[in-house]
Amino acid sequence: MLMQWVEHPEEQTEAALLRRRGIRHGWVRARTPDSMPDRGAMLHHWNQARAIHLPGLFLPSVANHADHIRDALAIMRRVREGESCLDILDEPRYQRRLQPDFEMLAAVHSGHDPQEIEKIAFDAVKSGELFAEDLWMKVSRLSFYEEDASVRFRFSYGLEMFKAQEDDPLRERLAAELAERIFPECALVTEDAELNALLRDMLGLQPMFVERIIYSNAPNGGAQFHQDVEQGHLGVIYAQLHGRTGWLALPRSALLEEIRAFLAEGRVLLHADFDEGQLEALCHLARDRERLVDALESEDQGVLEQLLNQSPMFTRWLVEHGWGIMLQPGDVLLLPQQTTDLCCWHAVFCLDEEPGHALSFALAPGA
Numbered sequence: 001m002l003m004q005w006v007e008h009p010e011e012q013t014e015a016a017l018l019r020r021r022g023i024r025h026g027w028v029r030a031r032t033p034d035s036m037p038d039r040g041a042m043l044h045h046w047n048q049a050r051a052i053h054l055p056g057l058f059l060p061s062v063a064n065h066a067d068h069i070r071d072a073l074a075i076m077r078r079v080r081e082g083e084s085c086l087d088i089l090d091e092p093r094y095q096r097r098l099q100p101d102f103e104m105l106a107a108v109h110s111g112h113d114p115q116e117i118e119k120i121a122f123d124a125v126k127s128g129e130l131f132a133e134d135l136w137m138k139v140s141r142l143s144f145y146e147e148d149a150s151v152r153f154r155f156s157y158g159l160e161m162f163k164a165q166e167d168d169p170l171r172e173r174l175a176a177e178l179a180e181r182i183f184p185e186c187a188l189v190t191e192d193a194e195l196n197a198l199l200r201d202m203l204g205l206q207p208m209f210v211e212r213i214i215y216s217n218a219p220n221g222g223a224q225f226h227q228d229v230e231q232g233h234l235g236v237i238y239a240q241l242h243g244r245t246g247w248l249a250l251p252r253s254a255l256l257e258e259i260r261a262f263l264a265e266g267r268v269l270l271h272a273d274f275d276e277g278q279l280e281a282l283c284h285l286a287r288d289r290e291r292l293v294d295a296l297e298s299e300d301q302g303v304l305e306q307l308l309n310q311s312p313m314f315t316r317w318l319v320e321h322g323w324g325i326m327l328q329p330g331d332v333l334l335l336p337q338q339t340t341d342l343c344c345w346h347a348v349f350c351l352d353e354e355p356g357h358a359l360s361f362a363l364a365p366g367a
């Protein structure tokens with residue numbers, strides 16, 4: 001559902017707080033229920049790199065997978081409480097899901113990622129023989145903010161830092177299958193006939209669901225503004241299974257325009273969030289589109305990072321301009337990620353007082 005800004009939360013029983021890493025951005029509520037977009041509108045939005053919201057698409061299957069979702073929430077809780085995922089997955093109920101096709105090896109440390117909690121290596125086995133090696137599941141925190149207990153479980157293979165050079169469709173498929181063994185609710189996405197028909201129609205091909213991530217956004221957590229463009233991927237599908245999340249999602253071109261318009265029209269509002277020097281730096285960026293693009297795409301966004309992620313006034317501006325989406329259990333969000341010029345930038349907030357559960361898979365052209 002589209003989000004609506006709420007001025008007086010005490011008068012709105014269903015109001016939810018946008019809060020991330022200690023910053024309270026403000027209150028929102030869901031606007032009148034959305035209906036499913038028709039296929040023509042979906043294709044149009046996809047080609048413009050706009051997020052596509054499919055409300056309630058998975059509602060029936062979320063109910064069918066209630067046991068798996070409950071089980072995943074238990075794994076997430078135990079990881080948060082400090083248990084080793086290696087020990088958890090060694091339990092008979094999980095080994096029954098993995099054996100005889102996947103052999104869990106040891107915990108490995110990538111050594112370059114301070115957000116990593118645990119990384120576990122797996123071999124794929126076929127007829128008792130080693131079939132493929134160096135598949136892995138990595139459990140990470142999503143931020144260093146102490147009160148943010150968000151975690152994610154990412155499934156992939158090979159060298160993390162040199163992914164583009166690997167390109168191994170077999171191990172890519174096996175890593176995806178590994179995710180489905182540990183979190184069987186992945187089948188919600190892979191086996192949904194209506195979703196797959198929609199995607200085939202829109203993309204002109206049957207996509208594979210790769211680079212799977214199971215997300216648990218926790219109170220005070222979520223994701224800062226980013227894009228997910230990767231060579232060989234078309235976009236991302238996100239499915240909310242438990243809890244609610246609030247999103248800001250818009251094409252890069254629209255984000256650039258909103259930044260420039262906000263700095264031109266809303267400058268007076270910014271004094272609440274920025275000092276004079278920072279304001280001058282922002283306006284300097286906004287005066288030149290290329291300069292703004294360079295800042296947005298750079299590793300260190302500087303004061304622009306503050307505007308995007310820490311300015312309640314800018315968050316409100318984007319919500320009031322129709323870029324806010326509220327996801328409830330059973331909702332699906334498609335995020336086009338064609339190229340850096342044509343992709344959907346997005347930021348996420350957890351809207352509840354307890355952690356949620358969601359799936360996020362990359363869409364890749366099928367073999």
Ligand SMILES: [Fe+2]
Pocket residue numbers: 223226227228236346
């Ligand atoms: Fe993302």
